[in-house]
Amino acid sequence: MSDLEEGRLEVGTSVELFAGGGGLAMAVHNAGFRPLLVNEFHKRACETLRANLAVSRDKSDRTVSTGEEWPLVEGDVRDIPSFDFLEGRVDVLAGGPPCQPFSLGGAHKGTEDERNMFPQMFRAIREMRPKAVICENVRGLLRPSFEPYFNYILNEMRLPFVQRDDRVSWEEHNRILEKSLKEGSVDPSRRYEVYPIEVNAANYGVPQIRHRVIIIAFRADLTVKWEEFQPEEEYSEAALIHSMQEGGTYWKRHDDVDDRVKEQVIDRLPPMLDVPDGKKPWRTLRDALKGIDWEDGTPAEKPLPEVLEHHLKPKSPADRVVGGVRDHVAWPGARKYAGHTPNVLDRPAKTVKAGVHGVPGGESVMELDDDTFDEGKGYRYMTVRETARVMTFPDRWVLEGPRGEKMRQLGNAVPVKLGEIFARAVAAALEDASKRKRK
Structure with a gap:
């Protein structure tokens, strides 16, 4: 058994897209979800995944994995023909679509950037129908220039089965989505409740100032009560300052300074x-x-x-x-x-x-x-x-x-601790919904 498997209790299944060096994938894995498929494009990142828990498989392989190794499909997610063989089998779809189109350090092309992979996240949701989605991206999505597209991302996640025609702009499609949401007539099994959360990783125990947006979504028919499980910020700068005063707890654990x-x-x-x-x-x-x-x-x-x-x-x-x-x-x-x-x-x-x-x-x-x-x-x-x-x-x-x-x-990664905190909260929220449904 791998060190990364020891003491791990399985709570469900997962798929990881845009896995990179494995931060969010490892977080979801640590939270107890067994990967049915992992996808990554970059050669070196794939080498990292294979050096740890991943084993390569062909993009046309439709076998549903039952083992603990991560089934890694290498290459462009757009080249994966379909995810429909996983429909109804995935508890959590996780991924951080490439952030460069929206990053402060990028070219700021946004929706025009060919690296914008949010449409592939929407496709995966539509074809898999996962119970939950965990999506992470840069805070740059919240900039005023990208705000309309960010709202469109949220609406696409809410109604992923209302598929966009290739001849229709995202602005036009967003108007269609907003109309459907306003009418409220969509079957809950084909709709998601979506929760965007702005986070600073330092407030969750990560030793780094890292501002990001985490989007959590649950299929509406599950009636998940996310507000009861959303992680709270347990760490603060004020507490650090207090601990650093003369004789404070910070210096007791760093008594060699x-x-x-x-x-x-x-x-x-x-x-x-x-x-x-x-x-x-x-x-x-x-x-x-x-x-x-x-x-x-x-x-x-x-x-x-x-x-x-x-x-x-x-x-x-x-x-x-x-x-x-x-x-x-x-x-x-x-x-x-x-x-x-x-x-x-x-x-x-x-x-x-x-x-x-x-x-x-x-x-x-x-x-x-x-x-x-x-x-x-x-x-x-x-x-x-x-x-x-x-x-x-x-x-x-x-x-x-x-x-x-x-x-x-x-x-490019998600801090493992930050991802794991949210993945465990999602697991708890899904378990609570399942228990209420069984009563």
């Missing part, structure tokens, strides 16, 4: 709120490097070993393992300047982006406690493994490809 560094951090803290908000402190980059999760004060992963000068850009694969940890090596050439400032250890990391290692804003550069590294700079690029921890990927998850491709996979 030099007093000089601790004093500098405390001096830079914003004013403390008079009353703590009762939430848990945001998790920081330093927390992530010490161990994936600090729920009870005990790391779930071992602290990452120190990155040393001679770990810069190793020549052979064997040299890329530091202290038994894969992909934990430094990279030369880190810079900082106005508008390109590093991550600091005692805050959540900046948003991990799908760049190589010099993405705008210094998102993959890290400020160190001292200035002894890389000719006295006092900062360096984060290692792939440090970045993976910021994305809450477990150390046992193998990433394939050159360094830049690994970073790209991580930047």
Whole structure:
């Protein structure tokens, strides 16, 4: 049995589209859903999936998987002839359609961008009729310029069986959808209740500021009471500030930090709120490097070993393992300047982006406690493994490809912890609906 299977209780089945390096797929899997099909286009991401739990299968194979391995269909989702062999068998359809058309860092082409894969999500919903859908994308969808199309996305998910004619624009089709919704005459088994949720991953225990939109949908005939199960934000910046005061709990778990560094951090803290908000402190980059999760004060992963000068850009694969940890090596050439400032250890990391290692804003550069590294700079690029921890990927998850491709996979991923929180909530909501129906 794989380490990723141990102690896992199955609660249903799933399909994952646009799986990338596996963040959301792993989250749904961890929540207990057994994948019937996983799809990804990019070669290196497919290599990563196969290095972990996936096994390749042909796009024309209509066998419904009953095993624990992930059946991976590699290639463009548009080339999969049909999903109808999965109709009625899928509890959760999950996926994050490529975000570049709507990302702040992209070309902002939106609906005109050939990478816009939302129409394929609509097709999959129509052909599979899943009980629930989990869809993640960038907050850029909420920008005023994209707001009309975002509303259309929600309406398409509400009425996926009202199929758009190729000769009809999305604006015209949206008017048809809005009319049908207003009339309220659509069979509940062919309609979905849709819930868009704007999230900051840091508020859910991820050691990273990452603003995203998560769209949850349930087939209307199931009468799911999502409002009773939607996850609450349990972490806050105010609680972190409170924990960082002199003698606070933050420093008790980081008692190896030099007093000089601790004093500098405390001096830079914003004013403390008079009353703590009762939430848990945001998790920081330093927390992530010490161990994936600090729920009870005990790391779930071992602290990452120190990155040393001679770990810069190793020549052979064997040299890329530091202290038994894969992909934990430094990279030369880190810079900082106005508008390109590093991550600091005692805050959540900046948003991990799908760049190589010099993405705008210094998102993959890290400020160190001292200035002894890389000719006295006092900062360096984060290692792939440090970045993976910021994305809450477990150390046992193998990433394939050159360094830049690994970073790209991580930047495109859903933080595993964030995805798992929502996947578990969806599982609980479906189970509750099933119990009420049996009574």
